[in-house]
Structure formats: structure tokens, C-alpha cells
Amino acid sequence: MSTHPALxxxxxxxxxALDRADGPLSAYTILDRLRDEGFRxxxxxxxxxxxxxxxxxxxRLESISAFVACARPDCHGHEMIAFAICQTCGRVDEFSDEAxxxxxxxxxxxxxxxxxxxxxxxxxxCAACAELTEKA
Amino acid sequence: MSTHPALxxxxxxxxxALDRADGPLSAYTILDRLRDEGFRxxxxxxxxxxxxxxxxxxxRLESISAFVACARPDCHGHEMIAFAICQTCGRVDEFSDEAxxxxxxxxxxxxxxxxxxxxxxxxxxCAACAELTEKA
DNA sequence: TGTTAAATGTTATGACATTACATATCGTTG
DNA sequence: CAACGATATGTAATGTCATAACATTTAACA
Numbered sequence: 547m548s549t550h551p552a553l554x555x556x557x558x559x560x561x562x563a564l565d566r567a568d569g570p571l572s573a574y575t576i577l578d579r580l581r582d583e584g585f586r587x588x589x590x591x592x593x594x595x596x597x598x599x600x601x602x603x604x605x606r607l608e609s610i611s612a613f614v615a616c617a618r619p620d621c622h623g624h625e626m627i628a629f630a631i632c633q634t635c636g637r638v639d640e641f642s643d644e645a646x647x648x649x650x651x652x653x654x655x656x657x658x659x660x661x662x663x664x665x666x667x668x669x670x671x672c673a674a675c676a677e678l679t680e681k682a
Numbered sequence: 683m684s685t686h687p688a689l690x691x692x693x694x695x696x697x698x699a700l701d702r703a704d705g706p707l708s709a710y711t712i713l714d715r716l717r718d719e720g721f722r723x724x725x726x727x728x729x730x731x732x733x734x735x736x737x738x739x740x741x742r743l744e745s746i747s748a749f750v751a752c753a754r755p756d757c758h759g760h761e762m763i764a765f766a767i768c769q770t771c772g773r774v775d776e777f778s779d780e781a782x783x784x785x786x787x788x789x790x791x792x793x794x795x796x797x798x799x800x801x802x803x804x805x806x807x808c809a810a811c812a813e814l815t816e817k818a
Numbered sequence: 819t820g821t822t823a824a825a826t827g828t829t830a831t832g833a834c835a836t837t838a839c840a841t842a843t844c845g846t847t848g
Numbered sequence: 849c850a851a852c853g854a855t856a857t858g859t860a861a862t863g864t865c866a867t868a869a870c871a872t873t874t875a876a877c878a
Contacts (some may be wrong), residue, residue, distance in 0.1 A: 554856065563732035574836070587859060592835065597856095608744040609801050611834060611865095619798070622790050630784070630795050639793065651803065653779055658809035659766050667801040668786065673794035683845060690825065709865070727864065733825095739862095747834095759868060819878100821863070826873065842857065848850090 559583050560594040561603055561615060569636040570612035590659065604611035607638065608629060609667045614638055617653035627664035686737035695719050696730040697739055697751060706748035707713065733762035743767060745803045750774055762786065764802035770811035 553561065556650065563579050564571060571579075572593045594612055596621050598604035607629060614629075614639055616642040626647045630639040644664065671679060690698065699715050700707060707715075709727045721727065731749055735741035739752050743765060750765075753776040762783045766775040782802065790797055807815060 551777065555805070556857075588835070589837095589859085590857075593856080597818065608797075608803070629790070630790075630793065630797075633798065641789060641793075643785055643789055644784055649779055649781035649785055650802075652710065652781070653764070653777060654766075657766065657775065658812065659804065659806055659810040660808075661766075661774075661804045661806040662769065663745075663805045665801060665805070666786075667744070667802040668790065668797045669799045669801070670795055670797040672796075676796040692826075720827095724866070725828085725868095726826070729825075821878085822876085824875075826872105827871080828869085829870090832865105832867070834863105836863070837861085839860095840858080842855105842871085844855080845853095 550603070554594075554597075556585075556590055556594045557597055559585070560591060561598055563607045564604060564613060566649040570607050570610060570614045570631075570638055572612050576613070605629070605640070607667060608665050611670055614640070616640070621648070624648075626664050628668070630670070630672070632672035633669055633674055634671050634679070637672055639672070686739070687741070690730075690733075692721075692726055692730045693733055694720070698735055700751040701747060702739060703751075704744060706743050706750045706767075706774055708748050710725070712749070713812060741765070741776070743803060744801050745805055750776070762800050762802070764804070766808070768805045768808035768811055769805055770807050770815070773808055775808070 552671050559580055560576055573588060573595060576595075577588055577591045580591070580648075589596055595604060595606070599606060603616050604613055605616060605627065610631060625642055627640060627642050628646060630641070632638070650664065653659075686700070695716055696712055699712050709724060709731060711719055712731075713724055713727045716727070731740060733739055733740070735742060741752060741763065742749050746767060761778055763776060763778050764782060786800065789796070791796075806812075
């Protein structure tokens with residue numbers, strides 16, 4: 547668990563950019579934020595992101611084509627993780643639910659499917675934003 | 683449940699293209715397959731896809747940016763649906779699992795999140811393809 | 819039939835991601 | 849240390865996915 551090679555310069559920079567952000571970032575936004583560090587091309591970002599995902603330090607949110615730093619500092623396994631994404635404020639909640647995990651595992655075994663990556667994303671409005679919109 | 687306006691010409695053509703396909707199609711692939719019917723621009727496809735998704739007749743697979751016809755002919759609600767996507771043969775299994783649904787609903791209520799759309803996709807190898815690769 | 823909403827056609831552009839190839843860095847081993 | 853291979857980087861070009869903006873047509877219906 548939780549072990550990965552030391553990060554290279556590019557990987558560290560990309561991870562720091564995601565850590566500093568208060569929400570998910572697109573690869574091109576990361577690129578823009580790292581221009582001053584010498585970043586020039588999308589590939590520099592995508593390559594770093596690939597490795598960081600491999601290490602479990604970053605997650606890709608498929609439904610919005612964006613990336614977030616893993617919320618659980620020292621738990622970089624590859625378990626099943628779910629995300630709640632607020633369409634209004636952009637805030638993302640990362641959570642891991644045993645019950646969801648078991649239910650999906652059950653289907654997977656029953657169908658002899660060999661899972662490689664599982665995506666669970668709930669888009670909607672977070673508690674705070676939902677409250678605001680229903681007052682309108 | 684299961685009621686929607688009559689489909690327009692473009693909507694019917696796009697749905698038929700997806701029905702004929704034996705797996706998910708990208709919007710541009712659909713466009714290519716409908717050239718002979720007079721399709722010229724991506725927007726014609728995307729507009730039809732938007733409506734078809736609204737009607738529950740088509741699903742978008744976020745993790746592969748592709749579209750499939752709904753597998754359950756007469757059940758076009760907007761329940762929580764999960765997909766198992768084979769990376770090898772492209773086959774997609776659509777399923778609805780009560781337990782998964784309840785587990786996620788529990789998290790959602792506990793966190794007062796207002797869900798709009800839920801994405802559940804398992805990428806990997808289907809039983810048939812898994813068998814082949816492990817023999818190698 | 820005139821009016822309005824929905825759907826369509828078309829061009830251009832924006833947003834996301836990868837291929838291909840050259841160069842550099844670093845650890846290993848002879 | 850030098851030669852090698854593996855990994856990381858730099859850069860340009862291109863490929864793929866999706867939408868904005870605007871003109872026109874069709875359909876619903878008072």
C-alpha cells in the first residue's frame with residue numbers, strides 16, 4: 547500500500563497544482579498554471595497525470611474530463627472510489643463505500659467479469675448549492 | 683414511465699444506427715454511418731443524441747466517450763444504471779443493481795446531495811475475453 | 819392561415835488527448 | 849568509468865470529441 551517511486555519534477559509540479567486547486571482541473575488548465583515553471587505542451591501534463599494516476603495520487607473524473615488530487619493523503623491503493631460532483635460550485639467529494647463496493651463485486655463475480663477500473667460519479671448539487679437553488 | 687414524443691427523422695436514424703451496432707459508437711462514427719442518409723455535421727448527431735438520452739433511449743458511456751442504445755426496450759425511466767465495458771471486444775453489459783442503488787442513495791441522503799445523473803462504469807475484460815488473455 | 823416553438827442545416831471554432839520523433843537523465847553492469 | 853538500456857522530457861503536428869452562432873425549415877395549434 548501507499549508506496550511509489552519518488553516523483554519527478556513534472557509529476558511534483560502537476561500534483562502541487564492539483565493540491566493547490568480547490569476543485570478539479572482540466573489538463574489544459576494545469577498546463578496554463580505551469581507555464582511559469584516551463585511547461586509548454588499538453589503532453590507534459592498528460593504524461594505526469596498518467597503516472598500520478600498509476601500511483602493512486604490523482605483521479606480522473608470521467609464525466610467532466612478533469613482531474614483531482616486524491617483526498618486521502620496516505621491511502622494510495624486502487625480501491626473502488628466514488629465521487630459526488632457539484633455542477634454548481636465545482637466541489638468534489640471523494641468517498642469509499644463498502645456496501646457499494648460489495649454490491650458491484652457481487653455482480654462482477656456472478657458474471658465472471660475482470661474489472662480493471664471502476665468509475666462511480668454522481669453529478670448534481672451539493673447540500674449548500676441545492677439549498678440556494680430551491681430558494682429561487 | 684416509458685413515454686416520449688414520436689421521434690424525428692434524425693433521432694430515428696441515430697437510434698437505428700446504435701441499434702444495428704453491436705457495441706458503443708462514438709458520435710463521429712454515427713455521423714459516418716449516416717452520411718448516406720444526408721448527415722453532414724456532428725451537431726446533427728449530438729442534437730439527436732441529446733434528445734434520445736433525455737427520453738432514456740440512449741446512454742452515454744463517459745469513460746469511453748461513446749453511446750449505446752438502451753438495452754431494456756420498454757423501460758425508459760431514469761433509474762441508476764451500471765455498465766460493464768469490455769476493453770478487448772467492446773461488448774457492453776447494462777445492468778441495474780438494487781443493492782448498489784440503495785448504497786449510493788444512502789450516501790446521498792446522508793450528505794444531503796441532490797443527484798442529477800449517476801455514472802457507474804466498470805472497465806475490464808468480459809468473461810470470454812478474460813479467458814483468452816489468461817491463456818496467453 | 820398566421821404565429822410560435824422545435825428541429826434542422828451549415829460553418830467555424832473550442833476543448834480534450836495522442837502520435838511520432840528527437841533529446842536528456844539516471845541507474846546498472848561490464 | 850564507459851556503454852547500455854530504461855525512463856523521463858521537449859516539441860510539433862495531428863487526431864478526436866463537442867459546442868457556439870446563425871440561417872432556415874418544419875410542425876403544432878390557436
